[in-house]
Amino acid sequence: MLSMFxxxxxxxxxxxxxxxxxxxxxxxxxxxxxxxCLQCNTLLTVRDLIPIMSYLLLGGKCxxxxxxxxxxxxxxxxxxxxxxFWCFLCFGAGLELVIALMFTSFxxxxxxxxxxxQLILDKVLVWFAGAGVVAKLYTGYPLIGDMLxxxxxxxxxxxxxxxxxxxxxxxxxxxxxxxxxxxxxxxxTMLTLFxxxxxxxxxxxxxxLFKLKTRKDFIPFAPFIAIAGFISALYGVEIIQWYFxxxx
Numbered sequence: 001m002l003s004m005f006x007x008x009x010x011x012x013x014x015x016x017x018x019x020x021x022x023x024x025x026x027x028x029x030x031x032x033x034x035x036x037c038l039q040c041n042t043l044l045t046v047r048d049l050i051p052i053m054s055y056l057l058l059g060g061k062c063x064x065x066x067x068x069x070x071x072x073x074x075x076x077x078x079x080x081x082x083x084x085f086w087c088f089l090c091f092g093a094g095l096e097l098v099i100a101l102m103f104t105s106f107x108x109x110x111x112x113x114x115x116x117x118q119l120i121l122d123k124v125l126v127w128f129a130g131a132g133v134v135a136k137l138y139t140g141y142p143l144i145g146d147m148l149x150x151x152x153x154x155x156x157x158x159x160x161x162x163x164x165x166x167x168x169x170x171x172x173x174x175x176x177x178x179x180x181x182x183x184x185x186x187x188x189t190m191l192t193l194f195x196x197x198x199x200x201x202x203x204x205x206x207x208x209l210f211k212l213k214t215r216k217d218f219i220p221f222a223p224f225i226a227i228a229g230f231i232s233a234l235y236g237v238e239i240i241q242w243y244f245x246x247x248x
């Protein structure tokens with residue numbers, strides 16, 4: 001029961017994350033005005049805002065003007081619910097879970113904004129980094145030295161790549177990995193980079209093979225960093241231990 005409740009809470013949070021994803025790139029408040037139809041500007045009521053269910057029951061259309069709206073809203077709600085459910089299975093109830101849910105929520109916002117606009121907002125990264133410092137100082141892991149080393153090393157790797165590829169890596173990606181370092185520590189941050197490049201490379205090959213993208217098209221990297229960061233946060237210790245057992 002508690003795990004299903006966590007899924008519900010995640011879908012509710014996902015509804016708020018949708019607001020952040022849409023409004024933050026436009027420098028709009030995420031608090032005011034209240035949620036409304038973007039077509040007819042009618043204020044939405046509670047029955048219009050039930051996560052996932054409202055979209056399904058209304059057939060993806062506004063109750064008031066009948067115009068369709070993007071299924072992406074329901075997708076983000078469903079995804080966030082599943083991610084919260086996943087975090088609960090890994091950490092159970094407690095402080096670790098709260099930190100993991102906050103970490104995950106930031107990653108969803110960052111990934112989808114970059115997917116939509118090829119943009120990683122500094123104001124989001126500042127809050128992300130600050131939350132990471134506060135959370136980790138409170139728990140005592142990773143240690144301050146490890147946090148700083150991870151931020152400098154992770155960001156430095158992408159900065160080096162950006163310099164040698166002359167813009168092949170964006171400033172936002174560099175800052176994102178540096179912020180992740182404050183949350184994860186050195187080894188999980190390096191694992192995140194490795195996984196992000198693997199995921200990004202495989203996805204790029206598939207997109208090119210199926211002709212969904214061309215070589216000239218820009219493919220945002222933050223979603224892959226976010227996926228890799230989530231995996232590292234939940235399973236980084238186990239993956240790293242598994243890797244080191246094969247070393248001589």
